[in-house]
């Protein structure tokens with residue numbers, strides 16, 4: 001009789017209930033642990049079931065550092081002054097460029113000497129400048145409808161060739177070679193504001209002298225000659241840089257300067273460089 005009432009009697013339901021409860025608890029904890037709790041993350045999207053199970057087991061790849069949101073890459077230009085770029089520019093064939101230039105002279109003037117304030121003079125411009133600007137127009141880094149279309153029709157070698165052609169044309173811009181000449185007015189006491197900015201800059205506003213990069217004092221590769229350039233064009237470009245409409249200058253060096261200039265200063269600088277021939281007058 002005692003045996004009949006023992007714990008192992010087949011009709012005794014308690015062992016089954018006991019095991020059932022244990023198994024149930026196990027299932028609930030597996031579902032909770034792998035399927036629910038490991039799905040939700042504090043600052044990231046909810047995981048799908050398989051990823052959640054893996055994560056619960058500790059075999060996920062999400063042990064890597066959290067990825068930071070990347071700001072869109074916004075480079076001012078595609079051009080870097082690498083030896084291969086400089087070699088390609090130097091390889092420009094001016095004779096071949098003369099044929100390409102037939103597509104340009106309607107706007108930029110015969111042999112690149114502009115007769116209009118809208119179009120910049122290209123004659124005598126450094127080939128590196130022409131090459132870079134053409135690439136910037138082509139890639140949309142310097143937005144200007146017509147020039148974008150013109151530049152898209154040119155290959156890199158075409159650009160080098162046409163750059164060599166215009167660079168070799170006379171009666172345009174003087175070479176920007178950093179040739180130093182003694183020039184009165186290279187001091188901060190100079191009264192003509194344009195001349196003061198050109199040769200001494202304005203340290204209080206962080207403006208370096210224009211001549212430090214644009215020639216007749218120093219030269220920075222890619223900085224165009226300003227002497228003899230069309231005054232309205234110079235002024236317009238300074239405004240474009242100041243507004244950020246033109247933003248293809250490496251390191252923002254022209255945007256930073258132009259933002260500091262007043263409209264009157266822009267006007268005065270444009271006249272100074274184009275009309276007086278700027279410092280060039282004292283060289284020739």
Ligand code: HEC
Pocket residue numbers: 100101103104105106107108118119120122129130131133134144146147150162224236
């Ligand atoms: C339909 C007229 C037009 C034609 C054709 C044209 N251009 Fe231009 N180009 C312009 C204008 C306008 C600008 C000035 C854009 C601005 O104000 O930013 C310009 C600017 C440029 C500049 C930048 C100069 C600088 O000082 O930064 C270069 C380089 C240039 N053009 C080269 C060429 C070449 C090379 C061709 C021929 C293959 C050509 N252009 C054909 C209208 C033209």
Ligand code: HEC
Pocket residue numbers: 120132197198207208209210211212213214220221222223224226233234235237238248249250253254257269
């Ligand atoms: C730190 C060097 C530097 C200084 C200083 C500097 N520039 Fe520039 N400037 C450049 C470079 C480089 C470019 C060409 C930007 C590009 O790649 O499009 C440029 C472009 C320009 C252009 C556009 C010309 C064209 O043909 O498209 C104008 C106008 C200009 N600068 C005016 C000035 C004036 C005015 C000053 C003085 C107040 C000045 N810059 C000072 C480096 C300089």
